[in-house]
Amino acid sequence: MITGTSNRGLLFLNVSWWLIVSAVHAYVLSELLFSAHEILIDTLITSGLLGGISFLIVNNMRYYLPQREKYWYILFIGICVSGMSSLLSKFLFNVFLGDDEHYIELTQHTAGIRFGVGFLLASCIAMISLLWYNQEEQKEMNARRTEAEQLAKEAELYKLRQQLQPHFLFNSLNSISALTAVQPEKARHMINQLSEFLRGTLKKDEKQWNTLKEEMQYLELYLEIEKVRFGYRLQTDIICEEAAINLKLPSLLLQPVVENAIKFGLYDTTGEVMIKVHAFKKDNSLIVSVKNPFDPETSQPLKGTGFGLPSIQRRLFLLFARQDLLTTEKRDNNFITTILIPQAI
Known part of the structure; x- marks a missing residue:
């Protein structure tokens, strides 16, 4: 009617x-x-x-x-x-x-x-x-x-965001369990860092967007936890240009990308590995690149239930209706993941 x-x-x-x-x-x-x-x-x-x-x-x-x-x-x-x-x-x-x-x-x-x-x-x-x-x-x-599609999109975005914490928590608890017997002091330190990280993410649970500065704070907490797991083997080099520090991006977007870099950079080697993160502004967009060493002869996709780059790409598509915002390339034995986040004019 x-x-x-x-x-x-x-x-x-x-x-x-x-x-x-x-x-x-x-x-x-x-x-x-x-x-x-x-x-x-x-x-x-x-x-x-x-x-x-x-x-x-x-x-x-x-x-x-x-x-x-x-x-x-x-x-x-x-x-x-x-x-x-x-x-x-x-x-x-x-x-x-x-x-x-x-x-x-x-x-x-x-x-x-x-x-x-x-x-x-x-x-x-x-x-x-x-x-x-x-x-x-x-x-x-x-x-x-349109309303139904919007609700479905928001529900899928919420689901994708909620996948992150259980996945990260699962990996961290496995590491804590392994450290408890051999290095209890590191296990306690890791528990404290994990608690701080989760407390921060819970406060931001309803927040869909962060500034790059806020996102980097979460990323640093995550990397501190991972460094307890991998020790000296995990080295990081994070560069955030001043012009990009207040630009917006979806909350907790970078952590799974860096986790992917660690996964394929460290799991197939026993030596020291450098993970590089570079964030800068270009043409009213925030660009973040994550680089990790990559050996095509030994690096093979690992089985498991990882969050993965496809989920990040899907999340970006739901937010921006574009398929070109996440790209990957292999160059000089490095695997480079680049994310482009358009900024509102």
Whole structure:
């Protein structure tokens, strides 16, 4: 059912239409030299009946719209309305103009023309109503579809964000468990750092965007925890240009990217590995690159339930509707992940 301003607009159009029809009807009768009394009565009866019945057509279309395969409904409505109008007008003419036999005879001779004109006018208003309400119904469907898609997108974004903490917590607790027996002091230190990290992320749980400065603070906490796991083997070089420090990016976006770099940079080697993070501003966008050593002969995808770059790419697509915001390349035995975050103008 269509309601609100749409229906009022169509009713206004209907009233305007029939005022014009009434004026034309009265003008034609005046050109045929009928009296003012006859013109007034004929116009009120003919146009009033068609206008009133057309008002019913408009309201009927408000509650029932025929499907495309049922456009015969318009023809049926036009015939019925014209027939009812002709019968009622004949009766009313006899009531109000019964003493004028010449005029009554004239209305009988022009009954076919009146029926045809009434059919065309009623069919036109029915078609206009059908097109109007179909358009409004399509607008409402599009609005509902857009709202549903937005809700689905927000739900998926929330799910992607919530995947991060259990995944990171799982890895950290495994490391703490391994350290408890052999290096209990490091295990306690790691627990304190993990607690601080999770406390910060819980405070920001409802926050979808962070500044680069805030994101780097979380990243540094994460790297401190990882350095307890890997010791001297994990070295980091983080460069944030001053122009980029207050730019916005989705919260907790960088941590899984750096985790991916650690995963493929350290897991296949026993030596020291340098993970480089470089953030800078370019053309009203924040660009963050993460570089880790990469040996194509030994580095193979590891099985598991990692958060992964595809999930980060999906999250960026949901936020920006672009597939080119996360790119990877292999250059000089380095694996480079680059993220581009457009900034609002």
